[in-house]
Amino acid sequence: MPATHMRPHAIAGMITRLNDPRYARWAAQIHRTGGCRQPIHLRGRVDHIDRATGELLHSYSTRHEPDGVLRLPCKTRRASRCPTCAETYRADTYQLIRAGLVGGKGVPATVTAHPCLFVTLTAPSFGTVHARREKDGKILPCHARRDAPTCPHGKVMSCTARHSADDPRLGEPLCPDCYDYAGSVLFNAVSPKLWQRFTDALRRRFAKSEGLTLRELRQHLTISFAKVAEYQRRGVVHFHAVIRLDGPAGPAASPPAWATVEALTEAVEHAVHAVSFTVPATVDDPARVLRWGDQLDVRPITMDGGLSDQAVAGYIAKYATKAAECVSTLDRRLSPLDDLAALPLREHARRLIAECFRLGELGELADLRLIHWAHMLGFRGHFSTRSRHYSITLGDIRADRTAFVRDEAATTGRLPLFDEDTVLVIAEWEYAGKGYSAGDALLAAALTGTALPVLAAGGGGDAG
Ligand SMILES: [Zn+2]
Ligand SMILES: [Zn+2]
Ligand SMILES: [Zn+2]
Numbered sequence: 023m024p025a026t027h028m029r030p031h032a033i034a035g036m037i038t039r040l041n042d043p044r045y046a047r048w049a050a051q052i053h054r055t056g057g058c059r060q061p062i063h064l065r066g067r068v069d070h071i072d073r074a075t076g077e078l079l080h081s082y083s084t085r086h087e088p089d090g091v092l093r094l095p096c097k098t099r100r101a102s103r104c105p106t107c108a109e110t111y112r113a114d115t116y117q118l119i120r121a122g123l124v125g126g127k128g129v130p131a132t133v134t135a136h137p138c139l140f141v142t143l144t145a146p147s148f149g150t151v152h153a154r155r156e157k158d159g160k161i162l163p164c165h166a167r168r169d170a171p172t173c174p175h176g177k178v179m180s181c182t183a184r185h186s187a188d189d190p191r192l193g194e195p196l197c198p199d200c201y202d203y204a205g206s207v208l209f210n211a212v213s214p215k216l217w218q219r220f221t222d223a224l225r226r227r228f229a230k231s232e233g234l235t236l237r238e239l240r241q242h243l244t245i246s247f248a249k250v251a252e253y254q255r256r257g258v259v260h261f262h263a264v265i266r267l268d269g270p271a272g273p274a275a276s277p278p279a280w281a282t283v284e285a286l287t288e289a290v291e292h293a294v295h296a297v298s299f300t301v302p303a304t305v306d307d308p309a310r311v312l313r314w315g316d317q318l319d320v321r322p323i324t325m326d327g328g329l330s331d332q333a334v335a336g337y338i339a340k341y342a343t344k345a346a347e348c349v350s351t352l353d354r355r356l357s358p359l360d361d362l363a364a365l366p367l368r369e370h371a372r373r374l375i376a377e378c379f380r381l382g383e384l385g386e387l388a389d390l391r392l393i394h395w396a397h398m399l400g401f402r403g404h405f406s407t408r409s410r411h412y413s414i415t416l417g418d419i420r421a422d423r424t425a426f427v428r429d430e431a432a433t434t435g436r437l438p439l440f441d442e443d444t445v446l447v448i449a450e451w452e453y454a455g456k457g458y459s460a461g462d463a464l465l466a467a468a469l470t471g472t473a474l475p476v477l478a479a480g481g482g483g484d485a486g
Contacts (some may be wrong), residue, residue, distance in 0.1 A: 035461020048088035055471035057106040058095040066451035102353040109344040116339035122413035123331035137283040144315035145258040149201035193255025203377040208399035211390040214403035223293035248408040272411030342406040
């Protein structure tokens with residue numbers, strides 16, 4: 023156990039908790055959060071009332087719980103904030119992506135016959151960066167150029183290093199002063215709009231090739247998506263997406279005969295190149311047109327030896343729990359008042375954040391809210407999104423789990439079994455903080471077998 027976790031007040035807090043007569047109840051709460059690093063504290067009560075007679079059948083209040091609160095898992099998707107809850111999120115995402123590929127969880131298995139692609143849309147280049155390149159299992163030099171040009175800042179645009187996979191220089195520009203930092207953060211900021219335009223262009227392409235209006239197309243075809251954003255090392259997002267063709271009613275209906283894998287591939291290639299987004303001119307910079315990068319990866323998802331449904335679901339689920347990797351230790355909102363120089367960041371990330379602050383001050387770009395999203399390097403979209411018809415939702419999976427917990431509580435006698443039609447449930451809850459005190463954090467880690475959270479000096483969380 024690191025010495026920083028053994029401060030005297032943490033040990034004193036731990037001893038107080040262990041000697042608390044309600045320690046067993048506290049420990050049971052902690053077990054139920056499953057090792058959440060920053061449990062949410064709720065204060066409140068639930069009354070079960072007989073609808074016919076008005077009789078109070080059962081009452082629960084957190085007044086009798088340790089510290090007067092109920093502790094629930096935080097349910098974050100971000101592994102950097104809570105590894106345990108992020109793992110739950112990852113597993114749930116895996117299930118729903120997979121259900122959209124092979125059926126299950128209410129999606130019929132006939133969905134396997136629908137044309138389906140795994141598509142990666144990338145960002146364009148904003149300058150040469152250090153890269154790890156491999157060919158036939160051999161690591162190649164980064165950017166070896168015999169007649170490498172020298173940039174205006176006197177840097178030779180060549181790097182002969184064979185970078186290891188964990189080389190911190192990966193993704194960093196050969197010359198930071200040549201790098202287009204504005205382009206990088208603006209691309210992140212408009213990428214959700216580019217995605218929207220891409221999906222619109224797909225529909226228009228199908229409509230045009232079949233001689234239909236968009237309204238008529240909807241009576242034949244639904245295009246279903248599930249996508250996830252991934253940060254490349256250089257700090258720009260790209261998107262991995264499952265794109266599937268369904269009939270008008272979604273996965274339960276067959277798509278029309280003309281909606282083939284080949285037709286979808288052609289439409290994707292067309293739509294990626296057809297769309298752009300224009301960022302308005304500012305006092306400092308002219309207007310610029312942003313598009314997807316040239317690197318487009320389109321692969322059919324097949325049930326027989328090609329790209330498998332498990333591989334695709336695993337890939338999307340993995341990225342759904344990540345934040346911007348090059349700022350991952352700084353997974354929180356920033357303000358222009360923060361001293362960027364004092365933050366634990368590499369220079370490349372610092373410059374990307376500084377560029378968000380600079381551009382965010384410009385009235386013409388106010389809509390992009392770049393200051394608000396500086397910690398995400400400008401990206402303000404949802405990390406993983408699905409169209410309405412793709413498959414079940416995370417909410418459905420969570421409702422399953424809540425029902426399970428309730429049934430489990432009923433069968434073990436902690437909650438009486440009521441008929442939901444005849445009983446009125448009145449619940450009142452309020453947020454009462456989150457996280458652990460320093461002493462509780464030590465105990466919780468021991469109880470749940472999880473890693474200790476990194477505690478800020480003076481104690482953890484805003485428990486209380
Ligand atoms: Zn958690
Ligand atoms: Zn290099
Ligand atoms: Zn330069």
